[in-house]
Amino acid sequence: MFETVLVANRGEIAVRVIRTLRSMGVRSVAVYSDADADARHVREADTAVRIGPAPAAESYLSVERLLRAAARTGAQAVHPGYGFLAENAGFARACAEAGLVFIGPPADAIALMGDKIRAKETVQAAGVPVVPGSSGSGLTDAQLAEAARGIGMPVLLKPSAGGGGKGMRLVRDAGKLADEIAAARREARASFGDDTLLVERWIDRPRHIEIQVLADGHGNVVHLGERECSLQRRHQKIIEEAPSVLLDEATRAAMGEAAVQAARSCGYRGAGTVEFIVPGTDPSSYYFMEMNTRLQVEHPVTELVTGLDLVEWQLRVAAGEPLAFAQDDITLTGHAVEARLCAEDPARGFLPSGGTVLRLREPDGDGIRTDSGLSEGTEVGSLYDPMLSKVIAYGPDRASALRKLRAALAQTVTLGVQTNAGFLRRLLAHPAVVSGDMDTGLVEREADSLVSTEVPEEVYEAAAAVRLDALRPRGDGWTDPFSVPDGWRLGGTPKPAAFHLRVTDPVEHTPRGTHTVTDDSVSVTLDGVRHTFHRAADWLGRDGDAWHVRDHDPVAASLTRAGQAGADSLTAPMPGTVTVVKVAVGDEVSAGQSLLVVEAMKMEHVISAPHAGTVTELDVAPGTTVAMDQVLAVIAPVEEETA
Structure with missing residues (x-):
């Protein structure tokens, strides 16, 4: 076994790999960019090496810097995690040429x-x-458009070089093929450095089932059962579970054997996943989609139902050991479900979010596992993937696992950064999810019913209570009666204090309930119902949901350029980088015309004209870094002709 392993990744996966290295007595080496100098994976490793500035291209994607870090620390092997260079054949070859063992499949299998x-x-x-x-x-x-028309709409455009939903486009209208192909190529090029595309038939209401495989260097290949990954948004998995309620034993065995044959066909070694698309009405008709030549984000659910540590077996296989079990030795016991916690705001169309983690509470307990790269003080920016952590629940059956995961998400607190925890909790309670009647389009169809854009009154009441408490005099001595915020005034009826607050739209709120405020919580009672929130600075949270309640100054807001511009102002919907600018000052535009593209956390967002008009201001160029709500451009509307 290796003495020292370098983990060529960051965040929760680096922390996860380091945990197994520690349990096996293997020294761990973390790498970090300037943005991650104080990250959790850096603190938990035995040693850590700076590999460059914040942009991934100059740090986590730099083969040269990673190899130099391995040489400096005496590492004998490199674990790539997932994402970044995990499926980069060139990196695997470079490791071999440097005398390092790449803890993954052969480079030729990765390339194929x-x-x-x-x-x-x-x-x-x-x-x-x-x-x-x-x-x-x-x-x-x-040629792609011709192939799509030959297959028949709808079709799915897919980057040949990558996965994870990046660059994938579902096209139902042949008239939109040209725009969608261009967008898919742009995203593929940004994500994988390769804009080669293919087009496939789209299967309506499909299930996404994947099979975990393990192969050693001695000719042994086994599968570890399936994972149900049908709950997706924008082709990105958000909930995974094992096993799937869709498959019977015969179909499970057949798909498992097909996955084993796929692994053998490319000379595979290590842990990998073969993904299938399965018509929900006919599980016996399954089709190969792709093979992920790395550890998967959702590997914990397989670990919990098989009792195997997949990272441990990655290391053992890479060290030349044979598998210690055959196919007949593998059994699936109980049920496990995983939820991916991401930095995104469901109330704003799931746009990426960012900020500093001010208060963190991660669930644990019987049957609960949290794989996380977070700690209080963590800065979540727009440079890397939005996934922050994973919450996994295990139970003797599916119903108990779902129940435990819903409770765990309700206990999750990440104040300072907006996440999808509350949305995931509600999704897991949806009747179709509870019954197992799912498909890959379910989340998109039901998203609106699972997202609340309304701010409950008790949120404003709690925010006002915090501000009211801050105004109260402290100390045991004499109190100036004019400093007490009780609404008293000379010769008149007391007028309770009112606060101007804002989550989305500004409101004026006058507290009317009873309150209890502590350093990290606030409880308010309204109409006989008590509501308790976690709190940190201007953030409040409960049951996985969070609200950033800011003070609102109506006068100052009216004087800002965005306030003056009103509906004519185009603002950044998320912190990120402007990648495309299609207009210039003076251009006339039509309503809905695409003007700019902002990218954050590997996601593109198109900024369109709110109405027909003329571009009077343009404050950004390709490469400009922008903050959320920053003004990007102003479109003066077309003046209506008078009779």
């Missing part, structure tokens, strides 16, 4: 399965069913 076009051709030759789609690599836009 990383090219979705070649991967489909390879597994199809091995007898694995594949989704009908385009053939050949390097298709032009026109």
Whole structure:
């Protein structure tokens, strides 16, 4: 076994790998960018090496700097985690050339399965069913559009070089193919450095089932059962579970054998995942989608139902050990469900969020596991992936696992950064999820019913209570009666204090209930009902939801440029970087016309004209870093002609 392993990643996955290294007595080396100098994975490793500035291209994606860090610390092996260089064949080869063991599959297997076009051709030759789609690599836009029309709408555009939903586009209207192909290429190029696309038939209401495989260097390949990954948003998994309620034993065995054959077809070694798309009405008809040649985000649910530590077996296989079990030795016991906690704001269309973690409370207890890279004081920016942590629940059956996970999400507190915890908790209570009648479009169809844009009155009451408490005199001596915020006034009826507050729209709120305020909580009683919130600075949270309640100055707001511009002002919907500017000052635009693109956390957001008019101000250029709500441009409306 290795003495020292460098973990070429960050965040929760680096913390997760370090945990297993510690349990095996292996020295861990963390790497970090300037943005992560005080990150949790840095603190938990045995040693850590700075590898560059904040941008990933100059740090976590720099093969040269990673190899130099390994040499400086005496590492014998490199664990890539997932994301970044985990599925980069060039990195795997560079590790081998430097005398390091890459804890993952051979470079040739990564390259083969990383090219979705070649991967489909390879597994199809091995007898694995594949989704009908385009053939050949390097298709032009026109060839892709022709293939899409030949397959028949709707179709799915997919980057050949990557996964994780990045660059994937579902196209139902043939007239939008050109725009969607251009957008998919742009996202693929930004995410993977390769804009090669393929097109596949879209299967309506599909299930996404994946099979975990393990292969050693001695010819042994086994599968560890399936994971249900059908709960997705924008083709990104958000809830995963094992096993799937969809499969019976015969289908599970057949899909497992197909996954094993796919792994054998590329000479696989280590832990990997074979992903299938499955018609919900006919589970026996399954199609290969892709193979992920790395550890998956959702691997904990497989660990909990099999009792195996997948990171440990990655290390053992990489060190040359054979698997200590055969297929017949693997059993699935109980049920596990995982939720991905992301820095995003459901009330703002799930746009990426950011900030400083002011108060953190992560659930634990019987059957609860949290894989996290967070700590209080963590700065969440727009440079890296939005996933912050994973909350996993295990129980003897699916109902108990779901119940435990809902409770765990309600206990989750990440004040200072908006997350999707409350949304996930409500999703897990949706009747279709509880019954197991799911498909990959469920979340998109039901999102509006699971997101509340209304701010409950008790939130404003709690925020006002905090401000009222801050105004109260402290100390045991004489109190100036004029300093007490009780609304008293000379010769008149007391007028309770009112506060101008804002979560989304500004409100004026006068406290009317009873309150108890502490350093980290506030309780308010309204109409006989008590409401308790966690608090930190201007943030309040309960049951996984959080509200940033700011003071609002109506006079100052009316004097700002954004206030004066009103509906004519285009502001940044999230902190990020402007990547595309399609207009210039003086240009005439039409309502809904695409003007700019802002990117954050590997996600693009198109800024469109609110109405027809003329661009009178343009304050950004490609590469400009912007804050949330920063004014980007102003569109003067077309003046209506008078008779």
